[in-house]
Amino acid sequence: MPGELPPAGATWPERRRRALADPVMRAAVAKSTRNLAAKKEAAFAAYPAGEAMRKRAVAARRSSLGHTDALLEELTRNVEARGGHVSRAAGPADVGRYVLDVARRRGVRRVVKSKSMATEEIALNEQLEAAGLHVRETDLGEYIIQLAGERPAHILVPASHKTRQQVRALFDEEAGRRAVNPPTGDTTPELTAFARRQLREDFLAADMGISGGNFLVAETGTLVLITNEGNGRMATSLPRVHIAVVGIDKIVATWMDLADLLQQPALSGTGQRLSTYTTFITGPRREGELDGPEEFHLLLLDNGRHELLGTEFEDVLSCIRCGACLNVCPVFRTIGGQAYGSMYSGPIGVVLTPLLGGLDRAPELPKSACALCYACGDACPMEIELPRHILALRRTEIERSMEPWTVRLTFELWGRFWANPAGFRLTGRMARLGQRAYLRDGRLKGAPGLVGGWTATRDAPPLARESFHEWWWRRRTSRADT
Amino acid sequence: MTRHANAEPLRGASGRDALVDEFVDNWRGLDGDAWLARGGRGEVRRTIGEAVRTMVGDAGPETRHRVLAWATADLASLELPGLLAEQGCEYVPWPSGSSGGGGTPDHPQATGASNGGADGADAEAAVTTAAGLLTLAAASDLGITTCSWAVAETGTIALYATPSTGRLPSLLPTAHLALVRPSQIVKSVPDGLRLLADHMAQHGGPPSAVNLVSGPSRSADIEGDLAVGVHGPRRAGVIIGEW
Numbered sequence: 001m002p003g004e005l006p007p008a009g010a011t012w013p014e015r016r017r018r019a020l021a022d023p024v025m026r027a028a029v030a031k032s033t034r035n036l037a038a039k040k041e042a043a044f045a046a047y048p049a050g051e052a053m054r055k056r057a058v059a060a061r062r063s064s065l066g067h068t069d070a071l072l073e074e075l076t077r078n079v080e081a082r083g084g085h086v087s088r089a090a091g092p093a094d095v096g097r098y099v100l101d102v103a104r105r106r107g108v109r110r111v112v113k114s115k116s117m118a119t120e121e122i123a124l125n126e127q128l129e130a131a132g133l134h135v136r137e138t139d140l141g142e143y144i145i146q147l148a149g150e151r152p153a154h155i156l157v158p159a160s161h162k163t164r165q166q167v168r169a170l171f172d173e174e175a176g177r178r179a180v181n182p183p184t185g186d187t188t189p190e191l192t193a194f195a196r197r198q199l200r201e202d203f204l205a206a207d208m209g210i211s212g213g214n215f216l217v218a219e220t221g222t223l224v225l226i227t228n229e230g231n232g233r234m235a236t237s238l239p240r241v242h243i244a245v246v247g248i249d250k251i252v253a254t255w256m257d258l259a260d261l262l263q264q265p266a267l268s269g270t271g272q273r274l275s276t277y278t279t280f281i282t283g284p285r286r287e288g289e290l291d292g293p294e295e296f297h298l299l300l301l302d303n304g305r306h307e308l309l310g311t312e313f314e315d316v317l318s319c320i321r322c323g324a325c326l327n328v329c330p331v332f333r334t335i336g337g338q339a340y341g342s343m344y345s346g347p348i349g350v351v352l353t354p355l356l357g358g359l360d361r362a363p364e365l366p367k368s369a370c371a372l373c374y375a376c377g378d379a380c381p382m383e384i385e386l387p388r389h390i391l392a393l394r395r396t397e398i399e400r401s402m403e404p405w406t407v408r409l410t411f412e413l414w415g416r417f418w419a420n421p422a423g424f425r426l427t428g429r430m431a432r433l434g435q436r437a438y439l440r441d442g443r444l445k446g447a448p449g450l451v452g453g454w455t456a457t458r459d460a461p462p463l464a465r466e467s468f469h470e471w472w473w474r475r476r477t478s479r480a481d482t
Numbered sequence: 483m484t485r486h487a488n489a490e491p492l493r494g495a496s497g498r499d500a501l502v503d504e505f506v507d508n509w510r511g512l513d514g515d516a517w518l519a520r521g522g523r524g525e526v527r528r529t530i531g532e533a534v535r536t537m538v539g540d541a542g543p544e545t546r547h548r549v550l551a552w553a554t555a556d557l558a559s560l561e562l563p564g565l566l567a568e569q570g571c572e573y574v575p576w577p578s579g580s581s582g583g584g585g586t587p588d589h590p591q592a593t594g595a596s597n598g599g600a601d602g603a604d605a606e607a608a609v610t611t612a613a614g615l616l617t618l619a620a621a622s623d624l625g626i627t628t629c630s631w632a633v634a635e636t637g638t639i640a641l642y643a644t645p646s647t648g649r650l651p652s653l654l655p656t657a658h659l660a661l662v663r664p665s666q667i668v669k670s671v672p673d674g675l676r677l678l679a680d681h682m683a684q685h686g687g688p689p690s691a692v693n694l695v696s697g698p699s700r701s702a703d704i705e706g707d708l709a710v711g712v713h714g715p716r717r718a719g720v721i722i723g724e725w
Contacts, residue, residue: 028705031706032706035706047635049635049670053672082687082690138713139703140701140703140704140709140712141701141703144703144704157702157703157706158703159703159704160703160706162704162705163705164704164705164707167704188704188705188707188708188709189709191704191709192701192704192709192710192711192712195712196711196712196713199712199713200620200713203713204616204617204620220682220687220688222688228699228700228701228702229699229700229701229712229713229714230653230699230712230713230714230715231712231713233649233653233693233713233714234653234713234714236691237649237650237653237691238616240612255675255678255679255682256672256675258675259671259672259675260672262671262675263636263671270702272696273508273635273636273637273696274633274636274638274671274694274696275696276512276695276696276697276698276699276700276714277693277694277695277696277699277714278693278694279691279692279693279694280688280691280692280693280694281690281691282687282688282689282690282691283690284690285643285690286645286690288578288645289578289643289644289645289648289690290576290577290578290612290615290645290648291612291615291616291643291648291649291650292643292649292690292691
């Protein structure tokens with residue numbers, strides 16, 4: 001079954017234009033990405049053990065993917081043995097139905113969420129709000145984004161495109177709506193204090209907590225949740241019902257596999273050795289325990305993932321959502337995350353969005369949102385072959401005949417000419433003759449037919465009067481003469 | 483029981499000392515507070531007093547700071563009620579398990595919780611429901627816990643949830659203080675997970691919740707600027723010593 005992602009909203013040219021016309025956002029994204037990329041490098045440099053663990057973690061992830069189905073069954077048995085409930089969800093509608101069903105049965109009105117890409121992917125908030133539930137995002141960045149009515153701009157730092165002045169304005173509005181005191185200023189401690197106060201209230205009043213999950217350990221039925229702020233702990237400890245929505249790709253076989261993986265999101269994401277809070281949840285609260293949820297539900301989300309198993313794209317499922325590929329991507333650094341029109345942005349988004357949601361959902365991403373610089377391939381701690389996947393998707397997209405026949409003909413002819421030296425030299429001579437009509441002040445300021453697109457927004461240096469090859473032969477001949 | 487045997491490696495240079503130093507350095511690097519109490523039980527008690535003063539400050543005569551502590555036999559041996567009273571704090575034990583042996587005592591359901599907290603007279607009335615427990619923990623200024631193990635190279639402590647060692651005391655109070663024995667500090671996260679595996683082998687599986695905590699709650703969501711204490715404790719302290 002193919003997956004289903006929320007629509008992109010605006011068209012690609014419109015999203016691109018909007019991003020390029022927003023210098024504040026672009027400066028913020030440029031700064032945060034470079035900062036995070038530098039921190040990642042420094043963290044690994046100072047911590048050789050981290051690199052050794054990373055290599056073993058890659059192997060562990062790949063091997064888990066090799067027997068996903070068996071591991072999911074083992075996980076399910078173990079969660080149920082601990083009094084938890086497990087259900088498989090094919091896509092957005094399954095999750096929505098399940099959560100609303102639990103909410104009705106348990107009289108839930110207020111929901112708190114900790115940051116989760118899986119629930120972004122299925123637009124769970126919209127589904128729950130449409131049914132009348134009050135949903136609060138509690139990660140500070142997600143909270144800011146929710147107040148702004150926007151989509152996350154970065155997997156890891158969703159509000160990295162917002163300035164503190166913009167955040168304060170959003171908090172002022174929220175204070176008005178809730179009739180509470182606004183933040184006392186726009187320093188980080190003041191803004192943080194406001195968010196803490198408001199989100200505390202939401203946590204204490206919540207009936208249900210919804211989280212994602214970073215990993216699942218099959219051998220004990222354990223959910224692993226990693227956060228820096230502690231909202232993951234709050235959402236899974238305070239409300240009486242906890243529902244975790246986790247992609248089936250998050251499964252690992254054993255705790256020893258997990259041991260090598262556990263530090264990788266932090267090392268590659270923020271350059272920490274371990275995130276501030278790592279929580280292992282195995283079932284609901286036990287007999288005699290006074291805190292923790294009374295009910296624990298685990299929703300295993302497919303949404304197009306299972307179809308990728310056993311294909312050339314399988315390694316994409318070992319992504320740990322660290323954001324390292326975003327931080328080094330020249331396209332992401334230029335246009336930010338929102339222009340991708342997907343909760344998955346940057347190189348991983350270019351690959352994952354069409355793979356999960358179908359190529360029709362985002363044909364422009366592999367086609368246009370990549371400069372083929374291969375930086376993402378080097379940055380990925382899980383060694384996912386992002387550049388190769390982007391090229392493969394680009395090829396598929398072209399072969400679907402989305403391009404006009406003129407383009408195909410041009411490339412076919414070009415390919416034929418350049419397949420042998422004589423053809424290559426012939427095109428050079430033809431171009432040197434042809435360029436005369438377009439030379440202005442020693443620069444090429446136009447070109448015939450399709451090539452004209454290249455010179456529409458830039459000029460180019462002209463071809464030299466003589467090719468290297470011709471120069472070489474001329475020198476050899478004249479030397480032989482003397 | 484192992485108290486005296488473990489006190490020894492604190493003196494003189496040893497592998498244990500190096501682990502303690504590395505743990506303290508990394509914990510402080512994460513903006514956590516750390517105290518070394520090398521003189522045994524008496525010094526651990528004195529240091530708790532100092533930590534409480536540093537982390538929650540002076541409340542003044544009108545308002546007493548509320549300190550919520552795990553009610554394990556291990557912590558009970560430090561006689562926290564008297565110690566905290568000297569600091570002008572109100573001592574509230576985690577309601578379940580205060581009469582238990584410290585491990586995983588068999589206690590009745592949440593409705594019977596107030597029985598367990600009988601020695602925390604001030605708080606007893608409030609803690610009869612799960613909601614009351616939340617309110618109590620959220621209104622506490624400091625949570626005191628021990629830990630199951632700690633990791634030197636990441637500056638991390640591990641907290642297991644059991645009836646007597648709840649999740650809230652390390653989460654909802656404004657500050658969290660954990661007591662760590664030098665012998666509990668291991669080098670790496672995988673070393674720590676091996677200790678968890680031992681626990682699983684003995685208890686037939688993992689606790690309902692295990693929390694690895696590395697310093698105070700942090701976020702960089704506003705302009706990449708470090709913000710401490712968005713959700714969890716604003717201050718996180720450790721005391722390393724034997725008692």
